[in-house]
Amino acid sequence: MKKAITTLFGAAVIALPTGNAAAAQKKVLTKKFTGSTVDTGRYGLLRVAIVVRKTIVGKKVTRRITSITVPVYPNDTDRSAFISQNAIPVLIREALQAQRARIDLVSGATYTSDAFATSLQAAIVAEKKW
Amino acid sequence: MVSAAVGVRPGIRRVEHVMGIPIVVDVRDEDVDAAALERMFAWLRWVDATFSTYKDDSEISRLNRGELALEDSASVVRWVLERCEELRGETRGYFDVRAGSPLTIDPSGFVKGWSVDRATDILQEAGLRNFAVNAGGDMRLSGRAVPETCWRVGIQHPLQRDKIAAVVEGNDLAVATSGAYERGEHVLDPHTGRAPRGILSVTVVGPELGTADAYATAAFAMGGEAAAHWTARLHGYDAMTILADETVLTTAGFPAA
Numbered sequence: 001m002k003k004a005i006t007t008l009f010g011a012a013v014i015a016l017p018t019g020n021a022a023a024a025q026k027k028v029l030t031k032k033f034t035g036s037t038v039d040t041g042r043y044g045l046l047r048v049a050i051v052v053r054k055t056i057v058g059k060k061v062t063r064r065i066t067s068i069t070v071p072v073y074p075n076d077t078d079r080s081a082f083i084s085q086n087a088i089p090v091l092i093r094e095a096l097q098a099q100r101a102r103i104d105l106v107s108g109a110t111y112t113s114d115a116f117a118t119s120l121q122a123a124i125v126a127e128k129k130w
Numbered sequence: 131m132v133s134a135a136v137g138v139r140p141g142i143r144r145v146e147h148v149m150g151i152p153i154v155v156d157v158r159d160e161d162v163d164a165a166a167l168e169r170m171f172a173w174l175r176w177v178d179a180t181f182s183t184y185k186d187d188s189e190i191s192r193l194n195r196g197e198l199a200l201e202d203s204a205s206v207v208r209w210v211l212e213r214c215e216e217l218r219g220e221t222r223g224y225f226d227v228r229a230g231s232p233l234t235i236d237p238s239g240f241v242k243g244w245s246v247d248r249a250t251d252i253l254q255e256a257g258l259r260n261f262a263v264n265a266g267g268d269m270r271l272s273g274r275a276v277p278e279t280c281w282r283v284g285i286q287h288p289l290q291r292d293k294i295a296a297v298v299e300g301n302d303l304a305v306a307t308s309g310a311y312e313r314g315e316h317v318l319d320p321h322t323g324r325a326p327r328g329i330l331s332v333t334v335v336g337p338e339l340g341t342a343d344a345y346a347t348a349a350f351a352m353g354g355e356a357a358a359h360w361t362a363r364l365h366g367y368d369a370m371t372i373l374a375d376e377t378v379l380t381t382a383g384f385p386a387a
Contacts, residue, residue: 038152102278102282103282103283103284103294103297104156104262104275104278104281104282104283105154105156105262105264105269105281105283105284105305106267106283106284106285106286106294107267107268107269107283107284107285107286107298107305107306107307107333108267108285108286108288108307108309108331108333117152117154118145118147118152118154121143121145121152121154122145124143125142125143125144125145128143
């Protein structure tokens with residue numbers, strides 16, 4: 001019955017900077033991966049591409065998405081152009097932020113973001129084989 | 131929705147569009163039996179074919195047109211409708227398969243989560259231990275996000291799309307969020323037919339996704355503080371309610387990180 005009451009904090013997720021201990025042998029590679037083209041239904045097609053930086057220090061391999069772009073996005077009507085201009089930059093920030101704070105999933109998604117997530121997932125699947 | 135945490139980790143990930151939403155399965159076990167994933171997606175496609183209100187030949191569509199008698203429908207359809215009726219009672223009528231129209235039934239608010247619960251059973255019976263099944267932002271977690279010790283789920287901030295309102299941590303858990311997001315479907319109060327007031331979102335966590343999803347939908351439809359007070363009396367389920375003024379109310383056991 002007891003309820004904890006708190007006030008919403010602006011950014012609940014605090015990004016913890018990963019301590020990069022300077023190592024002797026370090027190799028850095030970058031590669032671009034393109035996701036599947038997803039039909040968002042009423043808004044048209046959408047495709048996400050990611051650039052991944054792979055850092056190899058000894059036997060330790062870490063991979064990080066350094067950028068997300070949307071080479072194909074819904075723009076065939078005023079409505080979808082509006083959504084593309086406003087939602088997609090937000091989704092990109094969100095995905096990069098989720099990675100920083102290790103969020104495995106997000107609950108409470110939206111229609112356009114579903115297509116974004118699907119294409120992003122496909123890009124990540126490709127990236128994981130690298 | 132977005133799962134962008136990359137790094138070295140085991141397992142496989144698959145995405146398929148079923149029931150009009152992307153179903154993402156993220157398995158963190160080694161040596162995954164791919165046939166189990168095939169069975170899981172086949173099950174979800176069967177559920178869609180049987181329960182979809184968008185497919186003319188589904189059992190639900192045929193029931194709604196009066197072409198199929200309830201006693202002639204599949205036993206699983208009857209079981210689902212009985213469970214929906216129980217949920218209507220538990221939620222004082224706020225979860226109602228007749229909310230859209232008194233003449234037709236639409237159990238999809240329960241079916242999506244319930245089908246993910248059974249999908250989880252299929253994977254567990256095949257020996258999978260560490261995985262998540264995400265159905266368009268509502269998910270069932272199992273085990274842990276190997277190599278981490280638990281799963282971390284961000285709860286979408288209802289007003290600021292680039293923010294997370296809270297983070298939930300768990301191992302074996304269902305997480306469902308209902309809110310006034312810009313989605314095609316909108317939750318209405320079935321008693322008034324209007325959008326609920328004073329509320330932005332409700333997240334419910336607990337053992338089963340079908341029930342958690344129905345509770346989240348019902349609580350959101352109640353609106354305002356009534357939603358938070360109702361969730362505080364649930365057994366086995368916890369909730370976080372975000373009010374219109376951005377006050378966050380959580381039940382005592384809500385697993386916020």
